[in-house]
Structure formats: structure tokens, C-alpha cells
Amino acid sequence: MSDINYSILIVGVGGQGVLLASEILSEVAMNFGLDVKKSEVHGMSQRGGIVSSHIKIADKVYSPTIRYGQADFLISFEQAEGLRAMDWMKKDGAAIVSTTKLIPAIVTSKKEYNYPLNAIETMKTKAEKIIAVKADTLAAELGNPRLVNTILMGVLSNFMVFPLELWLDVIRNRVKSKFVDINIEAFNKGREIKLSSVEV
Amino acid sequence: MKELLSGNEAVARGAFESDVKLASAYPGTPSTEILETIAAKFPSIYAQWSPNEKVAYEVGVGASIGGGRALVTMKHVGLNVAADPYMTHAYTGVNAGFVIVSADDPEMHSSQNEQDNRFFAKFAKIPMLEPSDSNESKEMVLTGFELSEVFDTPVLLRMTTRISHSKGIVEISEQTTGPDRKFVKEPSKYVMVPSNARGRHVIVEERIEKLKKFSDETPLNFIENNGSKVGIITGGVSYQYAKEVTPEFDYLKIGFSYPLPMKKIEEFINSHDIVIVVEELEPFYEDQIKAAGFKVKGKEYFGNIGELSPYRVAEGFKNAGVIDEVKLAGIGVEKDMFPRPPVLCPGCPHRGAFMALKKLGVAVTGDIGCYTLGVMEPLNAMDTCICMGASIGNAIGMEKVKGSDKGTVAVIGDSTFFHSGVTGLMDAVYNQSNVTVMVLDNSATAMTGGQQHPSTGKTLMGNDARKIDIPNLCKALGVKRVKEIDAYDYDEVITCLKEELTAEEPSVLITTRPCVLMPKRIMDEPYTVDLELCTACSACFKISCPAISASEETNKHGRPKAIIDESVCTGCTLCAQVCPPEAIVLKSQKVEV
Numbered sequence: 001m002s003d004i005n006y007s008i009l010i011v012g013v014g015g016q017g018v019l020l021a022s023e024i025l026s027e028v029a030m031n032f033g034l035d036v037k038k039s040e041v042h043g044m045s046q047r048g049g050i051v052s053s054h055i056k057i058a059d060k061v062y063s064p065t066i067r068y069g070q071a072d073f074l075i076s077f078e079q080a081e082g083l084r085a086m087d088w089m090k091k092d093g094a095a096i097v098s099t100t101k102l103i104p105a106i107v108t109s110k111k112e113y114n115y116p117l118n119a120i121e122t123m124k125t126k127a128e129k130i131i132a133v134k135a136d137t138l139a140a141e142l143g144n145p146r147l148v149n150t151i152l153m154g155v156l157s158n159f160m161v162f163p164l165e166l167w168l169d170v171i172r173n174r175v176k177s178k179f180v181d182i183n184i185e186a187f188n189k190g191r192e193i194k195l196s197s198v199e200v
Numbered sequence: 201m202k203e204l205l206s207g208n209e210a211v212a213r214g215a216f217e218s219d220v221k222l223a224s225a226y227p228g229t230p231s232t233e234i235l236e237t238i239a240a241k242f243p244s245i246y247a248q249w250s251p252n253e254k255v256a257y258e259v260g261v262g263a264s265i266g267g268g269r270a271l272v273t274m275k276h277v278g279l280n281v282a283a284d285p286y287m288t289h290a291y292t293g294v295n296a297g298f299v300i301v302s303a304d305d306p307e308m309h310s311s312q313n314e315q316d317n318r319f320f321a322k323f324a325k326i327p328m329l330e331p332s333d334s335n336e337s338k339e340m341v342l343t344g345f346e347l348s349e350v351f352d353t354p355v356l357l358r359m360t361t362r363i364s365h366s367k368g369i370v371e372i373s374e375q376t377t378g379p380d381r382k383f384v385k386e387p388s389k390y391v392m393v394p395s396n397a398r399g400r401h402v403i404v405e406e407r408i409e410k411l412k413k414f415s416d417e418t419p420l421n422f423i424e425n426n427g428s429k430v431g432i433i434t435g436g437v438s439y440q441y442a443k444e445v446t447p448e449f450d451y452l453k454i455g456f457s458y459p460l461p462m463k464k465i466e467e468f469i470n471s472h473d474i475v476i477v478v479e480e481l482e483p484f485y486e487d488q489i490k491a492a493g494f495k496v497k498g499k500e501y502f503g504n505i506g507e508l509s510p511y512r513v514a515e516g517f518k519n520a521g522v523i524d525e526v527k528l529a530g531i532g533v534e535k536d537m538f539p540r541p542p543v544l545c546p547g548c549p550h551r552g553a554f555m556a557l558k559k560l561g562v563a564v565t566g567d568i569g570c571y572t573l574g575v576m577e578p579l580n581a582m583d584t585c586i587c588m589g590a591s592i593g594n595a596i597g598m599e600k601v602k603g604s605d606k607g608t609v610a611v612i613g614d615s616t617f618f619h620s621g622v623t624g625l626m627d628a629v630y631n632q633s634n635v636t637v638m639v640l641d642n643s644a645t646a647m648t649g650g651q652q653h654p655s656t657g658k659t660l661m662g663n664d665a666r667k668i669d670i671p672n673l674c675k676a677l678g679v680k681r682v683k684e685i686d687a688y689d690y691d692e693v694i695t696c697l698k699e700e701l702t703a704e705e706p707s708v709l710i711t712t713r714p715c716v717l718m719p720k721r722i723m724d725e726p727y728t729v730d731l732e733l734c735t736a737c738s739a740c741f742k743i744s745c746p747a748i749s750a751s752e753e754t755n756k757h758g759r760p761k762a763i764i765d766e767s768v769c770t771g772c773t774l775c776a777q778v779c780p781p782e783a784i785v786l787k788s789q790k791v792e793v
């Protein structure tokens with residue numbers, strides 16, 4: 001028996017790689033010897049809609065979805081989506097948010113909708129542990145925008161008990177061989193970002 | 201060995217371990233991945249996409265009668281389409297085992313209704329299994345085939361989106377060996393003429409009595425005693441939600457859910473002070489338990505609309521007075537957030553069709569597929585969408601009563617046309633309707649992930665297939681006015697539509713541009729906005745392309761000029777065609793100053 005009990009919510013927009021990130025995390029937890037369930041809804045959401053993935057990790061997991069207000073970690077691939085999903089977070093939970101902004105066409109074409117001016121600042125007024133990550137910039141520096149998910153997983157790994165090697169093994173298994181090195185580099189870049197190293 | 205599998209992957213694994221010989225289906229969220237996984241991972245099973253669920257079902261019945269175990273899968277509404285063979289299949293029973301998977305969609309994440317298909321088990325008197333996680337999904341496929349053969353009946357495995365699309369740890373086993381059966385002539389069992397069917401109905405009733413006994417005895421329906429005065433009767437994913445919220449209560453967990461284990465239920469009710477039924481959607485258990493004369497509570501606390509969740513179950517328990525408080529979220533919902541509805545992709549050929557239909561202001565009877573997104577703001581170019589294949593019949597009826605002064609156009613995708621549009625078109629010809637039908641042929645079943653279909657030239661297992669030619673099919677049905685058009689040519693689409701709307705006979709316009717995502721990604725040279733020329737008229741915003749957004753630059757009235765995200769623009773040209781000042785140009789032709 002361990003007393004590990006993690007609820008993680010990963011959110012983003014269709015096509016951003018939310019599902020791969022949640023796969024990696026779930027497999028790490030399983031290989032660590034814990035029970036895992038994860039749940040997401042595919043379908044309409046992939047046409048540019050919101051994608052969310054719930055991951056629950058413990059000795060024994062029942063519900064595959066998280067209760068409102070019970071997520072220990074919120075990982076958001078897009079800043080406004082992070083703000084939208086905050087209701088799922090525990091008050092003392094941590095949010096890891098990419099500064100990415102994806103403004104949908106409906107906001108452009110209809111006056112009544114507005115994209116929040118500063119989603120991350122608003123998040124900081126609601127909870128203490130908000131970690132903003134310039135994941136897009138970091139991914140671009142590494143030469144591949146698709147690395148955002150691995151970078152965010154690297155940041156998350158700092159807050160979890162799973163040993164580094166377990167993460168790297170899963171990445172090696174999950175990623176096409178020619179992308180393994182760059183993904184590990186991206187993961188390590190994320191891992192350099194710690195709560196203490198960012199202003200809160 | 202353990203693997204992390206979705207419910208759908210677990211069903212596929214279960215089919216493999218059960219030595220299934222044939223799996224057939226028509227795609228439909230949330231069921232699609234079952235057959236995709238079988239085709240990708242278990243090549244020993246012959247797997248195929250059929251044009252619709254009815255045919256898929258009948259193919260499965262043939263395999264079963266022929267001696268091979270058969271798995272047939274579909275989304276909940278698919279069983280409406282397959283209901284005809286399904287209902288009578290209860291009478292014939294099986295030779296080799298037959299399991300049908302119905303994947304229901306509470307909350308309608310990707311569906312047009314949230315019907316509760318558990319009623320289909322009771323309706324047909326077919327036994328039903330309801331898994332509550334991935335491991336059970338796999339195990340229940342194995343159990344399903346055994347039961348099917350022991351009781352000589354098809355078996356319904358009822359999944360829901362949360363079971364199909366959640367992953368959990370599954371214990372993997374070796375493949376077992378299915379029964380060694382061959383086809384034997386037995387018309388009294390398989391030819392349902394009235395004289396035979398009367399005899400078979402008696403067998404159905406006898407069988408259901410045996411199944412009631414089985415339901416009371418099977419460990420699939422089990423009691424978890426924790427010494428609580430509160431007893432919960434539950435099944436499917438609701439079991440997980442309730443266990444999460446109140447592990448301390450006693451549980452009667454239902455895995456074999458039709459017919460219900462009434463004796464076990466009676467014992468359970470008699471040994472508890474309060475018994476609450478927790479089930480998603482309709483009061484399927486509750487009504488039967490009440491009809492048997494027992495006092496239970498349930499729907500008054502949980503409702504019958506939408507998905508349950510741990511939160512909703514907790515709320516229900518609080519209202520029932522069995523828990524004191526519901527731990528509420530601490531942070532609260534952010535108000536006034538913009539919506540992020542699904543939209544047609546950049547470069548989607550359906551966009552050209554809907555731009556033209558919007559411009560003409562005709563009545564548009566719609567259908568189901570990616571193109572249903574033509575209803576969304578700001579295209580707003582679809583007026584009906586009921587079920588797959590309905591567009592053509594709807595248009596015929598609308599046109600017969602002269603419902604629209606500007607004419608009626610039926611819009612239907614290629615996969616949907618094969619599914620159930622062909623018969624509608626036959627009706628149009630036969631009954632001399634002058635409807636205009638647009639078949640949006642993108643050579644894919646795009647909505648559900650790009651599956652093959654009768655005109656894509658490939659089968660599910662990756663073999664080459666003869667392509668069924670849509671224009672020739674229409675002509676063979678007797679449509680004289682059949683024309684292929686380019687949905688990227690806005691003026692052409694408008695001209696052709698106008699011409700066909702005035703024709704005094706049915707006509708079919710087929711758009712032929714392929715889907716830009718599947719099977720391969722299409723990226724031509726992107727377009728860009730010349731901000732010098734852009735007047736901020738917003739014409740390009742109205743075509744609802746995700747590649748186009750407001751730039752920081754404004755015109756003198758402060759209205760934003762447009763900008764194109766070149767990394768996602770496919771170069772379809774539609775925005776350039778509707779730009780009055782011709783400010784949208786090919787990237788290579790933009791004059792840099």
C-alpha cells in the first residue's frame with residue numbers, strides 16, 4: 001500500500017497532443033505498480049474543440065473521471081483553457097499552463113465573445129501554484145512545435161514521485177525512434193522548470 | 201501480463217481471446233476503435249466495415265449460422281438501423297456464439313440523441329452484459345460468447361462512452377479455442393416464416409426463464425457487504441462513481457443486467473434499511489424492481505438526462521439524506537468564457553458547399569458527418585439533421601408540400617450516402633421529386649476518423665477493393681442530371697446549384713475534393729493577407745476558417761483586418777474568392793514592400 005493518490009486533468013484544443021501526454025503519464029504510473037484509469041472523450045472535440053483527459057492514479061482507482069475541485073494537477077496546453085478548467089482544481093493544487101493562445105474563429109467573427117486579456121494573471125488570483133510555461137517558444141527552440149506535450153510532462157514530473165528513468169523508458173517506447181532523443185531533450189527542458197524557479 | 205487498454209481495445213482483445221472468426225461493423229463514436237483495433241492487432245480475425253449497421257449485423261448472423269463466432273459492433277443509434285435483424289435474431293438463436301456491442305453515448309458527446317439501449321435487451325429478450333471498466337469489458341466478451349452458445353441466443357454487450365473511451369489496466373490471457381461448428385441445415389430454427397417463428401417464440405420465453413435463474417446465480421451480479429444500512433444497486437460506470445463517493449455503503453453490483461437477478465435484489469433489499477438505485481439515463485433497473493413490488497429510490501435523486509459523474513452521484517446521495525455534505529469545488533467556474541465549438545478544418549471542401557448554400561438561402565435538409573458543422577455560426581447553412589440518410593427523404597417531403605420558396609437542397613456525405621442515402625434517392629426518382637441532392641464526397645468517413653467505405657478503394661484490413669462509383673450509381677437509379685463539381689470553386693457551385701434548383705426532375709451534384717486530413721494531409725501553398733489592401737470588411741471571417749483570425753491592425757473605424765495562419769492554411773483559395781479588395785494572395789505572390 002502506498003498513500004499516492006493523484007488526480008490530473010490535462011486540457012487543450014484538438015490536435016495539440018493532449019492524448020499522447022496523458023498516455024505517457026498513465027503508463028508511467030502503471031509501470032510504477034499503481035492502478036490507473038484515464039478518461040477522455042473523442043469525437044466532435046477533435047475538430048478544433050476542447051479536449052480534456054482525466055487521469056487518476058492510486059492503489060485502487062474507481063471512477064475514471066475526477067470530481068470538480070479534486071484535481072491535484074491541472075495541465076493546460078492553452079492559457080484560456082487553463083482558466084476555463086480551474087473549477088476542477090483543488091484550491092491547493094498546482095496548474096502547469098502553456099502560455100499558448102489559440103483564438104477560435106467564433107471569437108473573431110462574433111462581437112459578443114472575447115478572449116480573456118490575461119488568462120494566466122487571472123488564474124494566479126484564484127490559486128497559488130500557477131506555473132506558466134512558454135512551451136511554444138521552448139518547442140520552437142528545439143525545432144519542433146509538437147514537443148509541447150513532452151515539455152509539459154517534464155514540468156509535471158518534478159511534482160510526482162516517479163523516478164526519471166521510468167518517464168524516459170515510456171517516452172522511448174511511445175515515441176518513434178527518430179524522435180526519441182529530441183523528446184528526451186524536451187522532457188529535460190521541462191524538468192528544469194520548477195516551482196521555485198518561477199515567480200508565483 | 202497487464203496492459204493499459206481502453207474499453208474498446210479491451211473488447212477487441214476479448215474477441216481475440218474468444219477465438220472470434222468474424223467481426224463486422226459500421227463506424228460510430230464511441231464504438232469505432234473496436235474494429236480498428238481488431239484489424240490492426242489481431243489479423244487472425246476477419247474484420248470488415250459494412251455500409252451500414254443492418255448489413256453488418258446480417259453478416260455477423262451469417263457467420264454465426266455458418267459456425268464461426270461473430271462480433272458485431274455499433275453505436276447506440278446503429279442498433280436502430282440493425283433493429284430488424286436484431287429482433288428476429290432473438291428467435292433464431294445462434295450456431296456459433298454471437299455478441300453484439302452497443303456503445304451508448306450518455307451526454308451526447310458525439311451523437312444526435314442519448315437513447316438508453318438497455319431497453320433493447322428487454323425489448324428483444326436478449327441477455328445483456330454491462331461492463332464497468334476495461335478489464336470487465338474484455339472478460340464479458342469471453343463470457344458473452346460462452347453464454348451465447350450455452351443458451352443459444354445472441355448476447356448484447358452494452359458499453360457507454362466512459363467505458364469505451366476510458367483506459368484501465370487489463371489482465372491479458374491466452375487465446376482460447378472456440379467451438380468446432382459447421383453449418384447444419386435447420387430451417388425450423390433459421391427460416392422465420394410464421395409457422396416456424398411461432399415455435400421459436402415459445403423457445404424465447406423458455407430461454408428467458410432459464411436466464412432469470414442464471415442471473416441470480418452468476419457471480420457477474422455480486423454483493424459487497426460492508427455492514428452498512430444503506431444498500432446501492434448499480435451497474436456500468438455508475439458503480440465506479442458510487443464506489444468513489446461512498447465506498448462504505450453495501451453494493452449489489454449488476455454485471456448481467458437483463459434479465460435482472462430478482463431474487464438477489466429481493467434479498468439485498470430485505471437486508472437494508474434504504475436501497476438506492478444508481479444508474480445512468482433511464483430507470484431501467486429501477487422500474488423493473490418497482491414493478492416486482494419492491495420499494496427503492498433512484499431517479500428522483502439523479503435524473504435521467506446526461507452523464508452521471510462522481511459529483512452528480514454525491515449530490516444525489518446528499519439529497520437522499522444518506523451523506524451529509526458534498527465537497528464542493530473551491531475555485532468556481534470562470535464566467536463569460538467564449539465557446540470553442542468544433543469547426544470545419546482549414547481547407548475542408550465542405551466549406552465551399554455551405555458558403556454557396558448560405559448565399560442562395562435555400563432550405564437545406566442535412567445529414568450526419570463532419571458536414572453537419574455547416575449548421576454552426578457563422579455559416580448557419582443547415583436546417584435539419586435527424587439521423588443518417590434522412591436528408592434526401594426530408595427534402596422530398598419538404599418539396600412535396602412546397603415548404604421553401606427558394607427550393608430545397610439535401611446535403612449528404614459519401615459514407616452516409618452509402619449507409620442509407622441510396623434508398624432515399626431511389627424514392628426521389630420513383631416518386632418524381634425534383635429535389636437537388638449534394639453528395640459531399642470527400643473519399644472518407646471523416647467524422648469518425650477517416651474509415652474506408654465502399655468508394656475509397658480499400659477495405660478495413662487494408663486490401664484493395666473495387667470502388668463503387670457514385671455518379672454511375674446515381675445514374676443507374678435513374679437520375680438523369682448527375683454532375684461532379686469542385687467545391688473549391690465558389691462560383692461554379694453557385695451556378696450549378698441555381699441550375700439544378702430550377703430543374704423539373706431530381707438532380708445530384710457531387711463535390712469531389714478529398715478530405716484534407718485523411719487519408720493523407722493535403723497542404724498546398726498557403727495564402728496570406730496583404731494588409732495594405734485589406735479593408736477589414738470581415739467577408740473572410742464569415743466563412744469560418746480556423747486559419748483566419750483578426751490581426752492587430754485595424755482600419756480607420758477600428759475594425760480588425762484579417763491575418764492567415766500560414767502553418768495551417770491549406771491553400772484551398774475559398775477566402776481569396778470572397779475577398780472584395782482581393783487582399784488575400786498566394787504567399788509567393790505577395791509583393792513585399
Ligand SMILES: Cc1ncc(C[n+]2csc(CCOP(=O)(O)OP(=O)(O)O)c2C)c(N)n1
Pocket residue numbers: 226227228229253275277278281311312568569570571588612613614615616617642644645646647648
Ligand atoms: C446510425 C448511425 N451510425 C453511425 C453514426 C456515426 N456517424 C456519424 S457521421 C458518420 C460518417 C459520416 O461520413 P460521411 O458521410 O462520409 O461524412 P464526412 O464526415 O466524411 O464529412 C458516422 C459513421 C451515426 N450518427 N448514426
